[in-house]
Amino acid sequence: MAEIYHDEVVKLPCGELPIRIGGSGPPLLFLHGINEAGIWSDFLASLARGFTVHAPIHPGFGGTTLPDWVQGVDDLAFHYIDLITTLGLQRPLVMGNSIGGWIATELAIFRPDLIGKLVLASALGLRPENPSPDMFILDGAEESELLSADGKPDGQVSFSDPEVLIRRWEDQAALARLMWKRPYDPRLDRRLHHIAAPTLVIWGECDRLLPASHGARLSSAITGSRFLTIRDAGHLISFDRPSELAQAIIEFGSAGRK
């Protein structure tokens, strides 16, 4: 069954990496975004119907220890290059959400030979035309509003619960290493032409962190990239429209495949 998954810990040169693997079909490496570390979401369950999904937890997220060697996005891009070669994944589809999209972009720049296709959903990394809002100064409820499609906080989460507060704070500490000093990489646009894989850029029409126009710019900077927007989705497309997002990726993944 597609929903069945198992957890592994993979030994990589920089350290051990916890990873969840599930589903069947060609290999897909999923690089998670904000507030979804270690969660087998409806989105991943849908995606697992078309792919063997490999979902690692970025170091420092999801209650894992933040190692000293994580100093920037490129450290994680190389970590996941190590993962692809260690697991022997054959030209996987690499999909990144939000911060994971930034990591996926760098991975595709550094090792275009290793990946089959690239999907960037609400990807950070490219310099926005106007400064994006600061997530780090917001409390949990405010951040939830910013990331939502409708500007309302997630009603399912109790943001004043100390354990919820501390878990989010730990994820944010890991995120701080990647984007506190600058929430994008000014060198990225000079490097995007290294991406060789067929690329799909997906954006929520109601993204309040980075507007869909930003996604269009990112897509147009990647040769041969397709751009798709999704209605009623904010920055967290995988929460807002899980099956629609999964379906779009499954279709993109199978296009041109014999």
Add this chain to the structure above:
Amino acid sequence: MEFYFFHLMPWPEIPADFKAHNRSSWVVFSNRNYDPALGHRVYNEYLDELEFADQIGFDAICVNEHHQNAYGLMPAPNIMAAMLVRRTSRAKIAILGNGICLRDNPLRIAEEVAMLDVISGGRVISGFVRGIGCEYYSLGLDPSMSRARFREAHDLIIKAWTEPGPFTWDGENYHFRYVNVWPRPLQQPHPPIFCPSQGSSETIEWAAEHGYPYICTYTPIDVLVRFYEQYRELARTRFGYEAGPEKFGVASMVYLAEDERTAMREARPHADYFAERCFAIPLQMLIPPGYASADSLRRLVRTRGAQGASFEFDSMTKNGQALIGTPDQVGERLTRMMERAGAGVFMGMFQFGDMPHGRAMRNMELFATKVMPYLPKTAPAKPSAQAPAV
């Protein structure tokens, strides 16, 4: 027993309703609210108060560093210290402290503090701090790197003061081909280092390891006594020495009047101004992601609630964060607190919130003439029962 006079140099005109439009008086409170003409007046009044403290018998006068806020207007504490060095002759100048990991090059602090020490004839106390969480927003520094940078900046500055240059510093966070600080400090091996803190386990351990005097600020006396016992215990069992009263300071707001009701009535609005306007800092900004360990954050949230710190007037007057009353009352309470804490340094804040200059000066003078004599001037305070004999 030593008396330190501490100043924050607060902005005295934060509007009462500012919270309706601002999440904090730090980081995002617009500097449109800063009136330079008023600033000219209050800076000079505050400096007058620090100079007056030197004249009336305080052992040290203290400045500190905060950025882009209305709580404390000393973004460059060494500039304040420089003015005081030439206008005073007796008191030590305590910089509590320099945010040594807030600068890209900590050697700038080694240079500036050495200059102050040489010019003052060795009157400088050099506090080292990380800065509070807000600083990391205002200066664009990653809070999750704060502690590692602090420790390395400390090691670098101490080496720059104590070992002949030039040498190369090759660390994880800093790399300098030529370290060769001119001038060298007058005090040998270097000016005394102080460690002001809000009581994280990591900082207590670090201060105990180096034997640095430790001052816990904004902390109820019961909690403070536990923290200092932790320090003594670490010193004794792990680092092989007995930590005497000279290693510990107690910090409080002080306000005195001839009768208790007047003292309370006059102090309360200024203390409330401090609590509600100066210290309006959401937890997220006080302890940004990675600034402390998750365990420290958990302890803070459990013990102090989601606001991080409590400055409610009545609880402050009960838990020792504020000493308010007649000179006799404050003298007695202070004596007891110093004994409980086993502390040898009392650091008082005599101007707080929007307290006007005249009131602050009268307050200071009452303390110097009527409270200081309560406590033994030169002999160290008697340590608490649990503390080691000195």
